[in-house]
Amino acid sequence: MTVATAPSPAVTGTPAGGPARRRRVLRWLLPMAPALALLALFLAGPILWSVYIAFTNETLTGSASVNSQFVGFDNFVRMFGDPNFVNSFLLTFVFVIGSAVIGQNTLGLIIALLQRGRGRVTRSVVNGVVIGAWVMPEIVAAACWFSFLAEDGTLNAALGISQEWLYTAPMLAVILANVWRGTAFSMLVYSAALSEVPPDLVEAAAVDGASPWRRLVHITLPLIRRSIMSNLMLITLQTLASFGLIYALTGGGPGTASQTTPLYMYEQAFRYFEIGYGSAIALVMLVIGALFSLVYLRLIKVEDA
Amino acid sequence: MTRIAARGAALLSLLVITLAFLGPFLWVLLASVQPEATLSAAPTLTFSLDNFRAVLTWETIILPLINSIVISGSTALLTVLVAGLAAYPLSRYQLRYRRHFMLTLLFTTGLPVTAILVPVYAMFFRFNLYGSVPAMVLFLTASSLPFSIWMMKNFMDGVPVSLEEAAWVDGAGWMQSLRAVVGPLMAPGIAVVAIFVFVGQWGNFFAPFVLLDTPEKQPAAVTIYTFFSQYGQVAYGQLAAFSVLYTAPAVVLYVAVNKYLAGSFNFGGSVKG
Numbered sequence: 001m002t003v004a005t006a007p008s009p010a011v012t013g014t015p016a017g018g019p020a021r022r023r024r025v026l027r028w029l030l031p032m033a034p035a036l037a038l039l040a041l042f043l044a045g046p047i048l049w050s051v052y053i054a055f056t057n058e059t060l061t062g063s064a065s066v067n068s069q070f071v072g073f074d075n076f077v078r079m080f081g082d083p084n085f086v087n088s089f090l091l092t093f094v095f096v097i098g099s100a101v102i103g104q105n106t107l108g109l110i111i112a113l114l115q116r117g118r119g120r121v122t123r124s125v126v127n128g129v130v131i132g133a134w135v136m137p138e139i140v141a142a143a144c145w146f147s148f149l150a151e152d153g154t155l156n157a158a159l160g161i162s163q164e165w166l167y168t169a170p171m172l173a174v175i176l177a178n179v180w181r182g183t184a185f186s187m188l189v190y191s192a193a194l195s196e197v198p199p200d201l202v203e204a205a206a207v208d209g210a211s212p213w214r215r216l217v218h219i220t221l222p223l224i225r226r227s228i229m230s231n232l233m234l235i236t237l238q239t240l241a242s243f244g245l246i247y248a249l250t251g252g253g254p255g256t257a258s259q260t261t262p263l264y265m266y267e268q269a270f271r272y273f274e275i276g277y278g279s280a281i282a283l284v285m286l287v288i289g290a291l292f293s294l295v296y297l298r299l300i301k302v303e304d305a
Numbered sequence: 306m307t308r309i310a311a312r313g314a315a316l317l318s319l320l321v322i323t324l325a326f327l328g329p330f331l332w333v334l335l336a337s338v339q340p341e342a343t344l345s346a347a348p349t350l351t352f353s354l355d356n357f358r359a360v361l362t363w364e365t366i367i368l369p370l371i372n373s374i375v376i377s378g379s380t381a382l383l384t385v386l387v388a389g390l391a392a393y394p395l396s397r398y399q400l401r402y403r404r405h406f407m408l409t410l411l412f413t414t415g416l417p418v419t420a421i422l423v424p425v426y427a428m429f430f431r432f433n434l435y436g437s438v439p440a441m442v443l444f445l446t447a448s449s450l451p452f453s454i455w456m457m458k459n460f461m462d463g464v465p466v467s468l469e470e471a472a473w474v475d476g477a478g479w480m481q482s483l484r485a486v487v488g489p490l491m492a493p494g495i496a497v498v499a500i501f502v503f504v505g506q507w508g509n510f511f512a513p514f515v516l517l518d519t520p521e522k523q524p525a526a527v528t529i530y531t532f533f534s535q536y537g538q539v540a541y542g543q544l545a546a547f548s549v550l551y552t553a554p555a556v557v558l559y560v561a562v563n564k565y566l567a568g569s570f571n572f573g574g575s576v577k578g
Contacts (some may be wrong), residue, residue, distance in 0.1 A: 028394035031479065035391035035450055042447035043413065043421070050424035060430065111322060114315045126319055129326045135559045137508030139530050142550045144329040146533065147336070147541070154332055180329060212311070233415075241417030244510035247532055262419045269423045270515060276422045285420035293415025297408060 009077070047286065054280035060273035068276065075280035085281070088264035089257055092170060092240065095178070095260050100239040105232060108186025112194055113216070127187075134184030142248035145177040160182035170250045170258035177249060178242065183237075186231055193227035226300070233296035240289060261285060334430035337549045345392040366525065366547055373551075376438065376513065380445040382500045387446065388498065392457035394485050395488050397466065407458070413451040419447070420529050429516060436518035445512060449484035449502045456501070461487060461493025476558030497565045500558050507555050525551045 054075055058068035079085045111130065115123050133141065148154045149165040163174050197220055198226055205215045221228070243262040246252065251261035252267070259267070261281065269278025336342035340353045395403055423523045425444055428437070432442035464487050471484045488495070510526040517523055520531075529551060533544050559566075 024331045027479065028398055028400055031390040031393050031483075032395075032499055034387045035454065038387060038443060039413075039450055040448040042425070042444045043450075046421050046424035046428055047416075050421075053424065053427055058427065066558055102355055107322075111319070114322075115321050118315070118319070120317070122319060129323050129330070131559070132330065132556070133326060135504070135555050136552050137510070137526055137555060139510050139526050140333070140552050141329075143529070143533050143544060144333055147332040148329040154328060158328075177329075180326065231454075237415045237417070241419035243419050244526075248510075248534070251534075262417075265420070265423060269426070274421065279427065280529055282420040282423040285417050289415060289417040289420065290412070293412050297412055 049277045050279040050282050050286070051275050054283045056276045057275040058279075060275055071276070071298070073186075075277050076284075078277065079280055079284070084256055084259070085261075085264060088259050091171065091258065092260040095175060096236055096239045098171075098175040099178035100182070100235040101232060103175060104182045104186045104235055104239075105228075107179060107183045108188075108231075109190050109228075111183070111187045112190035113220075115191065116194060128185055133180050134182065136181070138181065138244040139248050141177065142179045142245050145173070145180070145249055149173050166250055167254050170254065174246045174249055174258050176238065177245060180236070181245065182235060186235060186287045189227055189231045191226070193224040197223050205236075229299045230296070233292060233299060237289060237292050237296070241285065242293070331547045333548050334543050336545035339542055342545060356540075356542035357550070359540070360543045360547050360550070363522075366467065366528070366550060368521065369523060369525040369528035370380075370551070372522060373507060373526070376442060376445070376524050377503045377509075379442050380449065380506045381503040383442065384448045384449050384502045385457075385495055385499045388450055388453035388457045389488070389495065390482070391450075391454050392461050393479060393487070395454070395458045396461035397479075402479075407455070410451040410454055414455070419511060421512060426515055435516065436522065437452045438522055441512065441516045444516070445506055445509070449505065453498050453502060456498050457494070460491045460498075463494075490493050493565060497562050500562045503564070504555050504558050 008036040053068070055070055055072060057071045057074070111126065115126060136144070146153075146166070150156075151162060151164045153165075155165070201223075202215055202219055205219055210218070241262055242260070243266065246258060246260060247263060247266070250258045252263040254263075262285070265278055265281040265285065268274045268281060337356055337462045338352050338354065340351060340355045342356070394396050394400065395407065400406075427441060429435045429437070468490065472486050477485070508526060509524075510530065513522075513524050514527050514530070517527070520528070523531075525547075529544070529547055532547060533539055
């Protein structure tokens, strides 16, 4: 803490030399040290560690827990040859496209558009309900949807039918639940974006006789293009790794009918204690997430970070 | 005429959407105050607080909620402290690799934390940290740092350097200047980051589910899951009452920062092209 009284940024005029240089480094390194240490130990560390154990046969029980061995690409060969992994991969794809790209994104945009020019009361009621679903912890959201879709649940009672939705249509169930939970984010993004669209542009087009649909497609949407792309990337990244909601709602079942990749990874690593194999799956998910994240960085073109 | 028709159609669509969104809420709200609650949100005239009374015991909800407060609270405090310190040089000094560092942070926010939990678990097991609440809090802090440092830096950029200069003239170092000048001026920003992290961890299920070993350490997110995953013998009214009690703090805190958070959804702000 004695270095806390180092000279202010304004008065470091000494040429780059021994002590002055060291002091300058300390000036930024000291306040950043706790953050750097935590990031290195608990974020970068595990990621590097996963690269290592993904190539071993490490388990939590049995002989491989004491001395795990390097097994090369065995875990990856096994992964891509396992129909359950391929199934989980396809289900993750369906889940992301269905619940994020089509569901949350489109519904969020529609709600934001419908709310334009509405009265305060209407907006507050709609916002309150949609955002309420978003603020709710995911396990409570799962409990809500469990009761909503159960055989003696609210939906069946309202429709007057008897249908065990979580067994007959598990993917539809988790997709709907995730749309319900996540739409608020897209809605907020699009409300913010739409408020920046200059009204006179849209009005001018209306005067020229453009239909509401044409005004939307040719003026409004191109103007909020960047927000659309950013939103799509962000919700895709969030949905890829989604675990709690599906786990609590269907447990991945029945069988493997709704077992997305995070649930498959959970089963392998924490139920069968195949830590090496589980890490290989984690690594694949990290790489996919990293690729999307890179695309996202490109898209938003960060100005002077 | 078409104007009115369009207006009516828009309002009708909003009504349908609102009703559809309300559906899953109904059960929690109704069942929590019904003594004979089932899975269906049946409107009845009976009203009682029996369900709340039944769950308000030490091991059912009080201890899990205390655990949630301890875990989320210490993560939020630690995150704000560490992120605030790290944001200071990033906001105030011309550092050679600042841009790269900020981009790396932004990149990190996109990584799936779910996937990181397998190696974290392996590491915790290897180094005897499995079941340790402080170790988990450090991990949660690290995972919320990238985004928090971003937000902190943006809020800090809003505090003019000129205000610090007087403090420097008086011989204050960066520590004093950060604590006495910058900190108080960006208090709303600090509150936003703290509450954002707190609410995020309040709902976090996977990390404590995987990293903590005994029920006595588990936060409400995990307790409520074990509560309703025992299919067949669930007291649904109590589950609903638990849900209400557990959700309420998150809603209250969200409402408190709603005004400030709304601005974060505008990509024209700190991140533009």
